[in-house]
Amino acid sequence: MNFSKKQLAHIVFESNDRASRTFDAVVLIMILGSVSVVILDSVSELHLKFGNTFYFLEWVFTILFTIEYALRIWLTTKTFRYATSFYGIVDLLAILPGYLGIFVANTHLLTVVRALRLLRVIRVLKLGRYISEADFIKGALKASAAKIQIFLFSVLTIVLIMGTLMFIIEGPEAGFTSIPVAMYWGIVTLTTVGFGDITPQTPLGQFIASLIMLLGYAIIAVPTGIVTSEMSKRSQTKIIENTRSCTFCGKDGIEPEDNYCKNCGEKFG
Amino acid sequence: MNFSKKQLAHIVFESNDRASRTFDAVVLIMILGSVSVVILDSVSELHLKFGNTFYFLEWVFTILFTIEYALRIWLTTKTFRYATSFYGIVDLLAILPGYLGIFVANTHLLTVVRALRLLRVIRVLKLGRYISEADFIKGALKASAAKIQIFLFSVLTIVLIMGTLMFIIEGPEAGFTSIPVAMYWGIVTLTTVGFGDITPQTPLGQFIASLIMLLGYAIIAVPTGIVTSEMSKRSQTKIIENTRSCTFCGKDGIEPEDNYCKNCGEKFG
Amino acid sequence: MNFSKKQLAHIVFESNDRASRTFDAVVLIMILGSVSVVILDSVSELHLKFGNTFYFLEWVFTILFTIEYALRIWLTTKTFRYATSFYGIVDLLAILPGYLGIFVANTHLLTVVRALRLLRVIRVLKLGRYISEADFIKGALKASAAKIQIFLFSVLTIVLIMGTLMFIIEGPEAGFTSIPVAMYWGIVTLTTVGFGDITPQTPLGQFIASLIMLLGYAIIAVPTGIVTSEMSKRSQTKIIENTRSCTFCGKDGIEPEDNYCKNCGEKFG
């Protein structure tokens, strides 16, 4: 198999034909394999038994990712723009921990960076029908962002005031040792997670906790309402949009029953 | 009561007249009875007291289900297609554990297979008004499948990265013994289940846990939004799709029960 | 104050003028008072201190409710229909426990019946703007009933199969002592309640628990979607319904732009 540089670039960066799909599949397996090694190596029993194998595999993946990264740097026409892009940095993070492991003693932080390799899957998945669906979700969340920020700010204000109240009412004996801890408990309660590591013991504390829970139960409707109404609007807009463009001025959004272009006044057949 | 093979097939496989409805009712009672026996037999006090009765009843149900299965095999015109269909396999699974119990020592796995008998209820319930309602739910979920896959993949990426972080910050002392365990905790927290068997102890761990909880509380809006907007679209389309046009003036939006065209006054058949 | 029987009946059963609103307010205070006594009497410290006062108050409320019940029986024109109606039975349940307490030793069950007095509040609240709002919620839930039944049946099937699996995988050591207990745990987990009294200990158990949690997190979208799409449809229908009735045949739902009645063909101005 002999490829020109242009053909190789096509395989590595685009993904419509067979060769590039095969390349993507290999990269996908490498990513999942390397992440699995990180996960399994963290289990102490497995680390004791297969620690050396994991170490060897880690180097194999690091070298393979290095070759891939070098390939991308060489093939791209805009080296600097690729290297500083989100994908370029994620690709670099995939190989750095391997080499840093030689110099750095604290391998803990490197473990997190290694887990970040999973982010690379996003590029490979950027295929076919998933793009439009992911864009739909992203678009709805972006359009709801301002509303959700207000909601989160309100939640944090409630959590601070309720947390301070509970800190004073329950005190350290019940586990509410400080306002930050009481706020942590407030978030645990308001979001209906409810670990149970800290629980109110006094009747007054239980009463206020009940109020927080009912509040949390009711206001979960707010983010849901925001995102759902946004998504409903979007998916309905899509239906209406079997519109066409004006043949004269190119204005889009012309509905089938329109007689004249609403932009340039052109008369339609 | 003497039935021809064709009449019997009608009773066993279809369900519009009285005889087949009676047959379905008997099968339904058998299914619920046999599943109840499995459930009650698992309670050790009841097993000690009524173990023999349960064993006897299990054989009764196995024989009854065997007769039913034989009947279906005999009556169907497409034996192979039935035997390899979803319902055919579920029907076979209903009788296998009884006979396998003679040969197999590990009766634990058989218990699960026995519980699968409940799936047989689906066939019996495939009646009347429930079909269209179930199809409505299934349809909405199928149409949302791609979006939900993306959502679940995003959730797993978050869980992996957050789990790795918590494994490093909290460590084995707080119960985060490995990345898989930390990911399990991450799912427990993100889904707002919050068992409380593993909880963060350090301020930094509690801070990151708070972020995960708020995230989980906010992104529950996403699947809800996806399914709701899909269902809203469907239930609105249904209403609109039920109308026809006037045969005289072409006015649309005529509802089935209208006697006259609301636009031109034309009388309908 | 001298009232005729008809005037009294008006005060007791209807509620548009001042006198009947005063009557309703008195009954509301009696209900809340008697329920508060039941609640406070259950706190052992308060029972020790104020037990006699509570006992006395209980008798006061019983006698007052008896007078009210007698009044209703006497005033209603359809005594039997009232006595067997939902409200009639709730009214009777409000006075029975007091008298039964003399004969019955087990006062525990009577406590529950006493708490049922709160249901009487519903009648009193059946006023003003709340009726249409409550009807809106009830209507949406009724229309969603078939879909929610299917949903609950699916949830129970999942809980049975997952519960059986967890009972076999985790066993009695982790608290999964029987299939019913494992199903209880399954419901606790699927509904994201997560008490944490029973938690999986083995890696396989934790993996299956994670699946149940993600499932529960995702399928909460289903009832929400059902109810929301139903409510959206209803609240939108309301807007459209600024329609009028045909002046000839009385058919309602005539839209402003209709030229002819869609029922009788009458021509509109």
Add this chain to the structure above:
Amino acid sequence: MNFSKKQLAHIVFESNDRASRTFDAVVLIMILGSVSVVILDSVSELHLKFGNTFYFLEWVFTILFTIEYALRIWLTTKTFRYATSFYGIVDLLAILPGYLGIFVANTHLLTVVRALRLLRVIRVLKLGRYISEADFIKGALKASAAKIQIFLFSVLTIVLIMGTLMFIIEGPEAGFTSIPVAMYWGIVTLTTVGFGDITPQTPLGQFIASLIMLLGYAIIAVPTGIVTSEMSKRSQTKIIENTRSCTFCGKDGIEPEDNYCKNCGEKFG
């Protein structure tokens, strides 16, 4: 920098130019700083180390807030109306605890009042695009208020009856020491928080708990449905309401940016 009283009032109360935005930014930093001091001072280790610094900072913030409050009182044209308004009271609460701390021994209550300073952030955030978004959320919640009140009342009725039942079934051994405690447990369970500090131990108790959980899981759909359908209606109405009719042929649904009538081709100004 010399400002007239009018210019100062403009800077303090309005916020369109640079000077007033700088003033708002300074106030925002002061608020967040003073709240941070309250939070950090509650952590006993930090209190031991930096207690004096926190005490000093508290006085700095109190004096700065006092100057700001005096400025507002002096600058406003309607002194009484400002002093009794929501913002006026919050501004006063921001300075009171500092001075009260000299006379009052119980500094606990003052801590809560100090945390209330965060409410002052609302005024500063009352800027730009957030206003309309916050109004959207507030509007939707206000319109849903009656429905949510009915919902909360139903939840409390369920909690009272279920709590009484569980108090009788489980009793004090399982932690259900009184009806109020059992109601607290009922709210913890119905809202899917699930602390796990109190859990049912008997099969019957676990069965009823399962019912409560399934109920809670299903009825969370109600507030979500109410708020979502309200928000959907609002965000759709917004779109529709932005259009006008053609002045020539009367065709409606003309969007503001259209140059020609899409029905008759009439040119718009």
